[in-house]
Amino acid sequence: MPEALAAAPPEAQTQPRRRQHNRHHEDTTESRAAGPSFSTLGTNDQCQTISQETSQREVIDAATILEFIAWGRQKQVTYATDSTANNNANSNDSAGISCSPGTLEARRGSLIHLQILLPDPKTVQALCQYHIDCLLWYHGSFHGSTFMRQLVRFYAEHGGQIDAPAIDLQWVALLFSVLAASISCGSKATVSSWGFGVEEQEMLSVRWLEAVITCLDASNYMASQSVLSCQAISTLTISAHLLGYSDQQAILLAAATRIAQALGLHRLDDSSERTVEVEAGRRLWSQLCTQDFFSIPFTECYLINPVYSKSSDPLNCNDESLDLLPAEVTTVTSYCRFLSSIAMLMPQLQDGIEGSKTFFMKYEQVLKFDRRLRSLATEQRPSFLSRTPSEPDYAPWARRAAAISSSHKIIMIHRKFLSMSFTNTAFTFTRRTCIAASKTILKEFRQATDEDGPVLWIYHAFSVAASITLCLDILYCGSDATEHARMVTETVSLLNDVQNSKIASRGARLLGDLLYLTTAYTTPQTDATRKRSYEQAGFERSTDKQHKNTDIGSLLHSLQESMQNPTSENTVIDRAQTNTPQRLSTTSAPQRNRDMLASDGQELRYSEDLGQDFEANNAFAGADDILSNLHAGFAGSTHDAFGSLLNLSQSYSYG
Template structure:
């Protein structure tokens, strides 16, 4: 008999060792007039969780009807795998009417194996090693002691294990990411990550197959490593011991390792904060490495996982609360903040968004340092300060989208554009934190402050273009929308100016510099098509585009840069062909029909054909080509085109980047136009 066979005989018949008809109540117990029950399976923890949650709901209902205080210190009994703190009970009974109204839905969700509006403190994976996550889906079980599921997991993990560098290099990469990149995305807590990294090597000695290693945390580790290696200047990577070809190859394969670990960690069924952090951390490297489409899907999954964990319902931050639970909630706010930023900045490209600000109450993360978590002034630079500011910038995008969708005329739609233009300018000037303003850099500030200032100038300029994007085509031909043309051209010039300065600041290679540089060059190229060749600005703009091309051509394996170079070359070539001959210029002067010469369809077709002919690289190989069939996991290497990276060393500018054009004054249906050509180079640019 199998040891796992379910016992059907009742408890009393089993005790008396008599035959039972296995129907509750059975004939024997009915005849004797005694209670009949069947023994429960000891391993039925799902039933335990369901009964525990039912007890919670019943207790909440009793408290609501009896009019008890919501601050009752009653400790509700839970199953063996989790407990509820007093603070959790307080939050559960804070709105008893809502709890009563949602009781049916909550119970229905439990039958599905999900939770409705879970408390983040109950489901986040804590440092004590207890796995507290959502109930999860039913998964297949395999014999043996290996906790990882699926017959192919062992070989996949063996491959991922071979990608993990020695511990000293891992720690170098993690430290550099925390110091030079974390300020940009703020997705995780650096102190907590380092503690978890120490535990990883102490418990498992770096073995990914150890039964106490959470593959979703391993995904976060590889996301951190990928960001560091992909964004590091060439000289920095060389100092770590990574030759040029390996820097590109490992970055790409580490990115794929994140997906592998998430998949084999069953991240879609067993929700964890580590999965969300891994996905949001990938934003630093995905676009650089050519995985924009993959990131788009992962971010959507991350948003749903975060909502399942309750990250959208964390409420405001309590400044005087320094408990471990409070730190956990702050970590959740950071991940949620980055998800919101990524989702809302993608609106101009997909014209929809997943996260509604009206359906969440999670406040921005606390402005604090990771080592003490003490709240600090809005003007002081910390790990979270940059993300906090750009959360407000990103929040303009869903508001603009809703306004454009509700407006019925070109006039009212353009009014929405101008209103959000005004709001962004106010954020970028009046509401700017002190450390991002044009003031001398305090020596006590973190080293990333000059990089943050330059990134602010580039990103803010790009967002101005995104706000005006729907009216860009009309702005070249209709004087009513001339402000959009002037605004976008000024923003493009600012982006290219700051991009040239970024080469010498010794900072990380941020994907936004290249991506937004492509956008800026496209804007100036389009302006050339509609500008008189005798205009002095024509030569200046053409030179700026050439400078941008020069920078992009030296961006190594950056996929956005590679696509951008091909697209800009096609645009410049078309612009040269569309110029009237010298005799025509002497007789005519005005370009009254240059728009026809733009031929967007032809440019896009030529770009796609060139991409197929040149074969944009997917995954870089080593110094020698390896046949595709030599790799087991569907990651075949192809031709590697690696250029020289810049920014390895050089002076660090202390001057604030230019935001002067944002201080300019402001001023009605933008038709669908130029959208494809603005999206081609960056694919999914935020």
């Protein structure tokens, strides 16, 4: 049969498929005209059950959808710093930029256009130095001094020519990655000091990001494996998220992880020689692990198994001599070391949740890792979170980033239960915790806009997540509605002022739509106008002030269409008016919203023990009865409303 098909003319091969497709199209058209076909779906009761389960799944998925709308074989026994390095190279600096002659000659012609993307050498030097001074502390993907020496050689010995025979295109990819991060994350004043206008900044940031991919592809990086490609990809993360390339970056990081494993970066334990190359490898591997583990709440899986990751943590050391420094001395690795310790909790939490067979035990895992995260920021508090007399310029930025990121991870730990926390008092602790964490994030973001520091993608992404949390609290519970709406409104205003950030622009639009829907609960109105506002927003409120009926499914569809069709300003309202709400009774959680997470603007701290409502030995007292009444489809879903909203905020990041 396969031979006959292969020998048949193209028309004969495709004709049956076309007939089958046309027949399927006709059947589909007829079935739509005639209404639902219960012969294929089952009985009427079964169809109704399927519809209800789909609706419930939408409710639980709501938050993830919204956040995502704002975001788009070789093995070596020992660690190889550069598998494509010139064997005749005598120094580590030259090894970084050199490649074997003739390996890429066939591809050089297509790279000439990349040369015109490079600014003059003085500007390139300024952009790279800014990255070393102001951004490297955030990711630590390469060794700063080594890279700058390689840059000097690039101009001194090769005239800054990308197509020079001895230049390794994977090093050029790293160069463009460094440039893309600097121009994307630089403040307005800093970018202006380099001579770039707003339009040129927006254009070059994307062109330089694309140049990274071009250089990697031209170098055949998946076959010619080198630590340079891993460094380029890891460094690219901070600009890729800002520019709306999150989906593409996730794939690149997966490739970089496998290359790093092939090079042995996961086996750099304490027995390894203490050299700059080995230390740079540890830093890079730590960053790849951190990014992989922090993606777990979104993907519900991870690529790197911690069991087989034997590399030691990056050293707290002098960057040149590698001499160890006391823990209280802030270095370029301080922030990454702290973030790595938080990231290591995520695969353990995921395993704990997946290994638990009951909803009760799944929530016990959440509470357990909530306490462990708080312990990292209190009992095991790193020294750089406190001011010191002599600290590097980036220390205040690191403290702010730590406050925002750790608060966001609190929300991520509770993510599976966040949506239910608005409707079930068994999870009041989750609701109060996430609201307090959200307030911390928005406070830090507001203060970050008042300083001339780097613009980090987490400021925008995590502020959107925090604002979604507050909006959901307004819609479900109505507690502190005016204060929450004020904070979200201020955040939208700040996001609208951000330039060259897809996360900010899409997040502002999404939050604007959500804010409109909350006006029914935040604006003083007469009974008649309040009822009309509820109906226009797609909601109805029962006579009992403690209950609210929210058609979250219609809300999600409306917001999704609004994000896909930005020219339609009234999409949310139009869709809400034409959909018959499915009334889902929700019970208001208690009104207590103490600020359990706190930050003084520079230092992250937790003001109180947040576990007092769920003590370690009695964490679920009285909650099991409430859990037993949860709808099976609602409680058993693997997704959540908060996560759905996040997904909605990122899934069209290229638009």
